[in-house]
Amino acid sequence: MAEHFTPTQLPVVVLWLGATSSVYGLLEEVGQSAEAMSEIVKAVKTYSYLDQAPIQSVDVIESLENTLVLLRPKITADISITRDYADDVPRIEAYGSELNQVWTNIIDNAIDSIEGRGELTLRAYTADGVVTVDIIDNGPGVPPEIQPRIFEPFFTTKGPGVGTGLGLHIAYNIVVHKHRGQIQVASKPGETRLRVVLPIRLAASNSG
Ligand SMILES: Nc1ncnc2c1ncn2[C@@H]1O[C@H](COP(=O)(O)OP(=O)(O)OP(=O)(O)O)[C@@H](O)[C@H]1O
Ligand SMILES: [Mg+2]
Known part of the structure; x- marks a missing residue:
């Protein structure tokens, strides 16, 4: 040239x-x-279920994945995510927006616990009319003496101004009171599992 x-x-x-x-x-x-932006906008839109009725038919795996998109800034390179999703997980009747709040609060804690380096496992499966989601991290764990307290409002082990201690309390209310589901912790050093069990159909008597 x-x-x-x-x-x-x-x-x-x-x-x-x-x-x-x-x-x-x-x-x-x-x-x-x-x-990236349009992916985030799409995730926000489905995440918040802006234009939909409060109770929807929710694809649980999709809602977990949308939550991960929005938490991406917190998911640094040294955090590896393992997905273990059964292929027969049905849609469930749920308050979609609130359910995303549950995943956000649990995954947020898991990420905090591994402090930038570690493993996060998301598992979803179904049996007997319920869908179970396990969110597992390999952080230091929840000491046995505080396990019964983590769902209490304002219970936090994070420093002042860091945690409000409301994350799991909100998750508990949404799962147990709004969905008639269950939320449990099982933890030992190196493995903490938050398990959320949700009925596929919301009870007709559910008052919200
Ligand atoms: N995956 C986890 N590993 C270790 N400890 C955990 C985990 N999840 C929750 N905890 C413990 O449970 C406490 C309560 O959690 P919760 O989400 O309710 O509040 P927080 O994370 O402290 O504050 P916030 O969620 O309001 O920012 C935490 O402070 C922490 O001690
Ligand atoms: Mg929290």
């Missing part, structure tokens, strides 16, 4: 080429951000 330009033109052309290639780099970045 150089032979088509005079010696005075050549440096200008080289500069121009350099500029355009960084423009291409920028455009590519813009494209990627736009893609």
Whole structure:
């Protein structure tokens, strides 16, 4: 190409080429951000169930995955996520938005517990009219003496201004009172499992 330009033109052309290639780099970045953004917007929209009735037919695995998209900024490179989803998990009748709050609060704690480096496992399966979700981390665990207290309002072991101690209390209310489900903790050092059991059909008597 150089032979088509005079010696005075050549440096200008080289500069121009350099500029355009960084423009291409920028455009590519813009494209990627736009893609990430539309993925986030989509997740927010389904996450909040903005335009839908309070009780929906919810795909539990999809709602877990949407929660992960929104928590992505907290999921650093040294956190590995294992998904163990059965392929026969049915849709459930649920308050979709609130259910996402449950996943958010539990996964948020799991991420806090592994402090930037560790493993998170999400498991979902079904049997006997319920769907069970296990959220497991390999952090230090919940000491046995505080396990009975973690669902209490304002119970926190995090420093002042860090945790409100409301995350699991809110999750408990949503699972147990709104969905007539169960939420349990099982924990030992290196393995903490929060288990949420949800009925496939909401009880007709449910008052919310
Ligand atoms: N995965 C976990 N590993 C270890 N400890 C946990 C885990 N999940 C919860 N806990 C313990 O339970 C406590 C209560 O959790 P909860 O989510 O209700 O409040 P928080 O995380 O302290 O504050 P907030 O959720 O309001 O930011 C935590 O402070 C922590 O001691
Ligand atoms: Mg919390």
